[in-house]
Amino acid sequence: MLMKVRKKINREMLGYLYILPWILGFMLFQLYPLMASLFYAFTDFSITNTPVFVGFANFKTMFFNDPLFYKSLGNTLKYVFMSVPLKIVTALLVAVILNQKLKGINFYRTIYYIPSIFGGSVAISILWRFLFMDSGMVNRLLGVFHIPQVQWLSSPKVALFTLSLLSVWQFGSSMVLFLAALKQVPEDLYEAAKIDGGSGIHNFFTITLPMISSVLFFNVLMQLVNAFQDFTGAFVITNGGPLNSTYLFALKLYDEAFTYYKMGYACALSWVLFLLILAFTALFFRFSEAVTYYEDGGDF
């Protein structure tokens, strides 16, 4: 009896022992930075001096004295709401087409996936710059077809859209995820709908979309979180320009922290971004709770 109890306790301790690396990592590299950042957000702190508590001064500066704060915030929201829906809709559309039982699907799936493997790589940003500059390949091709050229990167009205295109081009990983979810939708649902005489588009909205809604939801959420923090494209391709039209929030954060070394102010900025992401996540959860379908009733 005693042996058994001891064995059980022993095993419980072992469990903690195995997850210990994560507990330490979490405390040192996630929890501590989070807390430190919250503290710094209320200080004046530029690496060389010790942090001086200044109350809400950083936030006051941000909201009342920093036009670039609003500019970068607006740009980021525009970017997020341009790139994420475009990317998701493209991925979903292509996945639905690929899900029909046609020959050679795997080949197309591979091709569409390739751009995603490079993610936010610098090489891809360089490529984008070459392709979309005023005398770049895209405009020259448009010229061949006598289509008016576009100032893809040098017009403040278009540049952010051109950056979004880069993100949309990498729809492959979302597509693969949707494809896997589509394969799980039971065939008999469609057969039942066939008897009822439902059209393809009708079926998509009444059967397909509800059945894959949990995957869709998770995907949109992760894409949102990532898009809010996108940096490489805006930094390498346009460096925030022209006229700050691609000056995203992550660039603002980078400049304050690592160009001007205003660590306190940068931390305050990062908390605004964090709260914004949290707010959108919460809003999105609310919305999706109403529309998401879980086969198992949603229990975790």
Next chain:
Amino acid sequence: MKITARTVRTIIIYAAMTLLGILMLYPLMWMFFSSFKTNQEIFGGVGLLPKEPVWDTYKNGWKGTGQITYLMFFKNTFLLVMPTVLFTVFSSAIVAYGFARFKFRLKKPLFILMISTLMLPNAILIIPRYLLFNKLGWLNTYLPFIMPAAFACYPFFIYMMIQFFRGLPRDFDEAATIDGCNTFQVFMKILLPLCKPALFSAAIFQFIWTWNDFFNSLIYVNSVKKFPIVLALRMSLDATSASNWNQVLAMSVLSLLPGTILFFAAQKYFVEGVTSAGVKG
């Protein structure tokens, strides 16, 4: 053969899919072929293939800054990426083993905590982390990448492996325990070999993400001697005089090569990895 509405539809679908495929690959093909073009042609021609191919762009681009060649940049990248990948895979597996195979009182809250850190944006951690690493003297080394990996700070991979462990029957563990294995031996000898596919997917994804990670490299590494390839490329973009854009493209192509090779060599694991747990990319 009768042409039905169905065959017309199939033809249209194939045509659309092929067109999209060309659209997707064209930029990459353009980059590859342009690395053999003269600079005038890069900014002037409309053809995909180079008219008068230049063969020495790779050789000249490889020289880098003159003092530091791309050999160094590639070496740096491997020194940064390899330990990060190995530590990530091992630490994630061991933590996943703890979560998947042991019962302890705080398991559920800790698991939920671990999952919720998936949503924690890097943007909010990076400044305090920078300050912490500065204090520890880790700036300008690769420790800011390696240490978080060693301490399992990648919940995405932990979750992926927990899912995999859950799919393995416990009979294996029990049989090994009866044979006298302790829990660590069960992990090393029985479970680890069985979850090779999950380990591979994790390793591949982490390799490619770390290889391409620009933001963290930019912040933690600041001497040219220690630059990984992403920083070298960005530097070449700033420093390039108008005469050697083809070399910049050539080195860009080289920087994408390891990821591409890995993708084609291990395609199966890619799809498995994406679908088993997650999303990024």
